[in-house]
Amino acid sequence: MSRYASMFAACRAENRIAFGGFLMLGHPSPSATAELLDALVEGGADMVELGIPFSDPVADGPVIARAGKQALDAGVTPDDCLAMIADFRARHPDVPVGILTYANIVMARGRATFARELADAGADSLLVADVPAIEAEPWAGDMIAAGIDPVLIAAPNTPDSALQRVASLGRGYTYCVARSGVTGSGEAPRLAHGALFAALERNGAPPPVLGFGISTADHVAAAAEAGAAGVIVGSALVQLAPLEDGPARVRDYCRALTQPNGSQPRATPSGAVMM
Amino acid sequence: MRLNGRFGRFGGCYVPEILLPALEQLEAAFLHAEEDAAFGAELDALLTTYAGRPTPLTRCRNLGHGRIYLKREDLLHGGAHKTNQVLAQGLLAKRMGKTRLIAETGAGQHGVATAMVGALLGLETEIYMGADDVERQALNVHRMGLMGARVIPVTTGDRTLKDAVNEALRDWAGSFENTHYLLGTAAGPHPFPLMVRQFQRVIGREAREQILAAEARLPDAVVACVGGGSNAIGLFSDFVADERVRLIGVEAAGRGLHGSDHGATLQRGTPGILHGSETLILQDRHGQVSDSWSISAGLDYPAVGPEHAHLQDIGRATYVGASDDEAFAAFKALARTEGIVPALESAHAIAEALRLHEAEPDALIVVGLSGRGDKDMASVQSLLEAAQ
Numbered sequence: 001m002s003r004y005a006s007m008f009a010a011c012r013a014e015n016r017i018a019f020g021g022f023l024m025l026g027h028p029s030p031s032a033t034a035e036l037l038d039a040l041v042e043g044g045a046d047m048v049e050l051g052i053p054f055s056d057p058v059a060d061g062p063v064i065a066r067a068g069k070q071a072l073d074a075g076v077t078p079d080d081c082l083a084m085i086a087d088f089r090a091r092h093p094d095v096p097v098g099i100l101t102y103a104n105i106v107m108a109r110g111r112a113t114f115a116r117e118l119a120d121a122g123a124d125s126l127l128v129a130d131v132p133a134i135e136a137e138p139w140a141g142d143m144i145a146a147g148i149d150p151v152l153i154a155a156p157n158t159p160d161s162a163l164q165r166v167a168s169l170g171r172g173y174t175y176c177v178a179r180s181g182v183t184g185s186g187e188a189p190r191l192a193h194g195a196l197f198a199a200l201e202r203n204g205a206p207p208p209v210l211g212f213g214i215s216t217a218d219h220v221a222a223a224a225e226a227g228a229a230g231v232i233v234g235s236a237l238v239q240l241a242p243l244e245d246g247p248a249r250v251r252d253y254c255r256a257l258t259q260p261n262g263s264q265p266r267a268t269p270s271g272a273v274m275m
Numbered sequence: 276m277r278l279n280g281r282f283g284r285f286g287g288c289y290v291p292e293i294l295l296p297a298l299e300q301l302e303a304a305f306l307h308a309e310e311d312a313a314f315g316a317e318l319d320a321l322l323t324t325y326a327g328r329p330t331p332l333t334r335c336r337n338l339g340h341g342r343i344y345l346k347r348e349d350l351l352h353g354g355a356h357k358t359n360q361v362l363a364q365g366l367l368a369k370r371m372g373k374t375r376l377i378a379e380t381g382a383g384q385h386g387v388a389t390a391m392v393g394a395l396l397g398l399e400t401e402i403y404m405g406a407d408d409v410e411r412q413a414l415n416v417h418r419m420g421l422m423g424a425r426v427i428p429v430t431t432g433d434r435t436l437k438d439a440v441n442e443a444l445r446d447w448a449g450s451f452e453n454t455h456y457l458l459g460t461a462a463g464p465h466p467f468p469l470m471v472r473q474f475q476r477v478i479g480r481e482a483r484e485q486i487l488a489a490e491a492r493l494p495d496a497v498v499a500c501v502g503g504g505s506n507a508i509g510l511f512s513d514f515v516a517d518e519r520v521r522l523i524g525v526e527a528a529g530r531g532l533h534g535s536d537h538g539a540t541l542q543r544g545t546p547g548i549l550h551g552s553e554t555l556i557l558q559d560r561h562g563q564v565s566d567s568w569s570i571s572a573g574l575d576y577p578a579v580g581p582e583h584a585h586l587q588d589i590g591r592a593t594y595v596g597a598s599d600d601e602a603f604a605a606f607k608a609l610a611r612t613e614g615i616v617p618a619l620e621s622a623h624a625i626a627e628a629l630r631l632h633e634a635e636p637d638a639l640i641v642v643g644l645s646g647r648g649d650k651d652m653a654s655v656q657s658l659l660e661a662a663q
Binding site for chain 2: 054055056057059060062065066069072077078079102103104105106107108109130131132134135152154155158159162177179180181182
């Protein structure tokens with residue numbers, strides 16, 4: 001069984017949905033990454049989603065875009081990121097690791113090569129933010145050949161024909177976006193995703209995990225209520241990463257969202273609670 | 276999508292899934308408009324009575340011994356070829372029921388053109404522009420303001436044109452229900468490269484008829500500058516089937532092709548995916564996009580429209596460079612000998628035409644004079660002062 005399948009099964013057995021935490025590799029610095037990623041797991045993350053920075057991240061809002069730029073300015077390369085992934089895998093043999101990046105980063109190394117390198121580093125899945133379902137077939141083929149699960153995006157406005165493609169090409173999980181726009185723009189998620197989740201299930205898509213704008217325990221509970229198999233929190237965590245006590249803040253924030261009876265997450269530095 | 280959006284191995288539709296329905300809607304509206312006589316009539320009326328088409332084909336009296344003709348897009352309302360396609364996209368936006376336009380701009384020309392059509396058609400207009408460009412191009416910022424557009428300074432990334440495109444795409448991902456992204460060149464995700472080409476090919480259609488009327492023959496070469504590539508693809512398209520007509524695109528060689536201070540994507544770029552399209556890109560070996568450089572903001576872009584990458588791939592068009600210095604020399608020559616002040620972008624094409632004329636004095640050459648140079652007066656003045 002894949003790490004995703006075992007992890008979703010374990011969550012179901014505990015009658016809860018999976019919690020995924022996103023951080024940008026090499027942000028705020030390459031040396032800070034290992035401790036921050038460990039903090040996600042300590043805080044209760046069932047799966048981690050890791051960004052490989054790209055110079056032109058059009059799907060990302062200001063928080064994650066800035067984090068990527070900071071990592072690039074610190075000299076972080078995809079090779080460094082692969083090493084960080086392998087390093088995490090060595091310490092956490094069972095936690096599913098999903099990679100998020102952009103098409104040009106993959107193209108620069110070659111689709112098949114990049115997928116093999118990710119597999120060798122111990123990653124489980126790859127989501128390429130600017131490869132929509134209509135372009136995804138050759139990309140998914142190269143990933144599957146290398147043992148990497150292609151993760152595709154489904155949005156409330158995604159037509160049924162595209163959902164069918166998401167279902168047939170996707171593995172591991174389906175990344176459902178909670179609203180239009182980019183990551184973490186501070187706008188509340190729209191959580192009426194029951195119809196989308198039902199359509200995905202009808203088409204036999206991998207389990208739906210909700211991202212974009214998820215930042216509170218209430219959001220998590222609502223996602224569970226709507227039928228999500230999990231949530232991914234990104235910008236809210238990325239915002240904490242560069243703080244002096246970043247790892248502790250990241251851990252506590254995850255805890256607040258993963259422990260249903262725990263306290264609400266602390267407000268983020270700007271005062272706004274974001275994805 | 277009804278079409279695959281490919282030009283050989285280039286093109287495609289590489290955008291976040293959330294934008295796909297917006298691009299599908301745009302493709303449908305565009306394909307419908309192409310078949311719709313009423314759309315064609317409305318656009319033609321605007322191009323004729325508002326923009327000033329057809330533009331003349333001018334035979335240079337003093338440069339090139341009568342062998343060089345200029346296609347005068349500089350005489351179009353707005354001062355450049357941009358007007359052709361913003362009018363068309365503006366009409367499409369209205370047909371799709373959009374109430375707001377967004378656009379990216381470098382030095383401000385496409386922003387000004389979009390502001391113009393926004394004012395004309397009563398659409399709210401917001402323009403993304405690199406924060407440094409907002410400072411440098413105060414005059415164009417002012418022009419946009421006069422026409423009712425709001426300029427949003429972009430402070431993300433490297434604060435350049437490519438970051439303005441990124442910001443416009445981010446805006447559109449959350450606003451497409453009421454907003455049309457009026458992309459400024461024949462690049463970006465399908466259907467933009469195809470659509471912008473179709474809206475710009477009026478340049479080549481007229482030029483072909485005009486040169487046949489003037490010389491009773493086709494030209495030996497057609498020359499145009501290439502940034503994103505909309506004026507070049509517009510001029511080239513109706514000559515592509517004329518296999519004996521050479522198509523020559525001129526990129527910004529900036530401070531020289533040996534270094535990194537240029538915008539010569541077709542000559543120095545490598546395959547990649549940027550702003551929705553698989554094309555040639557100036558980038559490092561990791562896939563991070565590089566900064567480009569040119570004396571002319573309109574050629575200062577690290578990618579290029581996918582159809583140019585394809586035309587180069589199949590050997591139908593060739594792409595060469597003109598340096599900052601060569602372009603500036605051609606700029607001065609055209610002003611001094613013909614009384615025409617070209618845009619610095621267009622001066623790159625003039626430079627190549629003069630080079631070609633020197634090598635082949637008999638060759639009949641049509642040059643795309645894509646815009647006028649009024650916008651460049653401040654930078655030209657400082658170049659002249661620096662030269663003294």
